Amino acid sequence: MAKVVTVFGATGTQGGGVANALLEDPEFKVRIVTRSASSDKAKALQERGAEVIEGNFDDASSLERALQGAHGTFVMTQHSFEVPDPDQLEIKQGKAVADAAKAAGVQHVVFSSLDPVQKTMGFPCLHYDSKAQIEEYMKSIGLPVTIVKYPGYYDNYLSLRPIKKQEDGTYELNFAMEGAAEHGVSVTDAGFAVRAIFKNRAEWLGRTVGFSAEKLTIQQHADILSKHLAPKVFKPTKMTSDEFSKLPFPGAKHLGDMFKFLRLGNPDYSPELTRQMHPGTRGLDQWVADNKEALLNAMSSSTT
Numbered sequence: 001m002a003k004v005v006t007v008f009g010a011t012g013t014q015g016g017g018v019a020n021a022l023l024e025d026p027e028f029k030v031r032i033v034t035r036s037a038s039s040d041k042a043k044a045l046q047e048r049g050a051e052v053i054e055g056n057f058d059d060a061s062s063l064e065r066a067l068q069g070a071h072g073t074f075v076m077t078q079h080s081f082e083v084p085d086p087d088q089l090e091i092k093q094g095k096a097v098a099d100a101a102k103a104a105g106v107q108h109v110v111f112s113s114l115d116p117v118q119k120t121m122g123f124p125c126l127h128y129d130s131k132a133q134i135e136e137y138m139k140s141i142g143l144p145v146t147i148v149k150y151p152g153y154y155d156n157y158l159s160l161r162p163i164k165k166q167e168d169g170t171y172e173l174n175f176a177m178e179g180a181a182e183h184g185v186s187v188t189d190a191g192f193a194v195r196a197i198f199k200n201r202a203e204w205l206g207r208t209v210g211f212s213a214e215k216l217t218i219q220q221h222a223d224i225l226s227k228h229l230a231p232k233v234f235k236p237t238k239m240t241s242d243e244f245s246k247l248p249f250p251g252a253k254h255l256g257d258m259f260k261f262l263r264l265g266n267p268d269y270s271p272e273l274t275r276q277m278h279p280g281t282r283g284l285d286q287w288v289a290d291n292k293e294a295l296l297n298a299m300s301s302s303t304t
């Protein structure tokens with residue numbers, strides 16, 4: 001009989017990759033949790049065979065329904081820079097999912113965590129430290145977990161958030177990495193790697209893996225985007241992480257802290273393990289080639 005896996009965040013970027021990979025495999029029956037079962041994304045997943053549960057991280061009874069009878073669950077937590085005390089809200093919501101998974105007797109929890117920056121580096125990074133605290137809580141209550149860590153996804157380019165049009169017509173990539181290289185992966189490929197974890201529970205239980213296709217500098221990102229999307233020209237920002245932290249938008253400080261951590265902290269992401277789990281994992285060059293039309297469409301409909 002197919003194993004039920006409850007996927008949180010399936011209508012979003014990260015969980016969407018996981019739901020997609022599991023839906024292609026008859027070993028699994030996918031259950032998704034969304035605040036709006038009538039959204040286009042929820043309906044599209046339902047048409048592909050997913051069971052849709054209307055629920056909310058803030059509503060314990062909906063979490064209970066979502067996890068009842070599930071063999072496994074993919075748990076991502078949301079961190080919005082727009083709300084007051086976003087880390088406290090994320091921790092509360094993550095613990096609520098953990099408690100519900102424990103009560104339902106879920107046998108395999110795959111949790112999308114991030115590094116404990118405050119603990120290891122001595123400076124905070126709000127959206128990393130909150131996930132690390134949830135990870136610690138999951139382990140403390142004895143949940144059967146595998147920890148996965150996503151680097152910045154290539155799919156961020158489709159949202160255009162990292163791309164800023166300049167007055168001279170070029171495009172700046174606003175990752176303030178100060179020349180350092182960082183890991184990256186597409187959520188589609190990472191989704192297949194998560195599926196491999198669910199398929200090999202005994203091998204993966206209790207372990208941690210950081211997904212990566214490859215480690216590139218932002219200059220290399222810019223060169224790849226310029227090659228495929230010519231005549232558009234992309235350049236890395238010259239901003240430092242400290243300068244980024246002072247930009248006037250919600251979350252700038254925390255993203256600046258993140259760039260500083262990625263540059264100095266050498267987080268553990270593994271292209272080798274990721275390709276063992278999903279041999280088809282694409283580097284940025286192939287991902288941009290595959291998504292050229294979508295990127296051009298997003299850029300042509302954008303005003304920024």
Ligand SMILES: NC(=O)c1ccc[n+]([C@@H]2O[C@H](COP(=O)([O-])OP(=O)(O)OC[C@H]3O[C@@H](n4cnc5c(N)ncnc54)[C@H](OP(=O)(O)O)[C@@H]3O)[C@@H](O)[C@H]2O)c1
Nearest residue numbers: 009010011012013014034035056057077078079150152153
């Ligand atoms: N961007 C990156 O490169 C990156 C890398 C590593 C980690 N992250 C982390 O990934 C997380 C964001 O994930 P994403 O990029 O997939 O975001 P996203 O595309 O905005 O999707 C958010 C998902 O969360 C669900 N959701 C939001 N609030 C919820 C609630 N109260 N109850 C239940 N479900 C809720 C949404 O479902 P509905 O709207 O359908 O309810 C949606 O499926 C953040 O915590 C971020 O720190 C991001």
